[in-house]
Amino acid sequence: MEKLKIGGILYKTDLSEIGVMSIPDRPGIAGAILKALGDRGISVRFIVQCIDPHKLSHVLLCVAEEDLEDALSTIKDIQSDIGAQTVIHKPRVGMISIFGPEFQERPGLAGAMFSALASVGINIQAISSSIATVSCLIDADRVPQAVEVLHQTFEII
Numbered sequence: 001m002e003k004l005k006i007g008g009i010l011y012k013t014d015l016s017e018i019g020v021m022s023i024p025d026r027p028g029i030a031g032a033i034l035k036a037l038g039d040r041g042i043s044v045r046f047i048v049q050c051i052d053p054h055k056l057s058h059v060l061l062c063v064a065e066e067d068l069e070d071a072l073s074t075i076k077d078i079q080s081d082i083g084a085q086t087v088i089h090k091p092r093v094g095m096i097s098i099f100g101p102e103f104q105e106r107p108g109l110a111g112a113m114f115s116a117l118a119s120v121g122i123n124i125q126a127i128s129s130s131i132a133t134v135s136c137l138i139d140a141d142r143v144p145q146a147v148e149v150l151h152q153t154f155e156i157i
Helices: 029-039 065-082 109-119 140-153
Strands: 004-006 008-024 046-051 056-064 086-099 126-129 133-139 154-156
Touching (some): 008 154, 056 065, 140 154
Antiparallel strands (some): 008 056, 008 086
């Protein structure tokens, strides 16, 4: 079976995950969170937001492990302003991404990636994609194994 072709694999292992949970959905939530972090000089490396059936917004993001305490403090400073019921966090998260041209026009890439990770027992904690990447969060300790299985799954051009 011919391997699917991708441009490459990117990964990071020094991340911490923060969840800003159960925020009444309205315009400006993501802007308020990201502006507050940016004003403190904290870069966000991964972000995903969803709205549940109860019209509550949940924002999951990753920052460098070294920025975790500052990021949590910053988010707690705005927590009541944005109406977040809970702020959760998890240290030692890794992000792995595949990239290449025209990913939106190439069905099967995300499925192949996630199936490969599942085949070695790697659980996905969150997924994000763009026009040219598919990324997911996993336990940082599993990143080397994830890189290996993705090299076996895809042909890098």
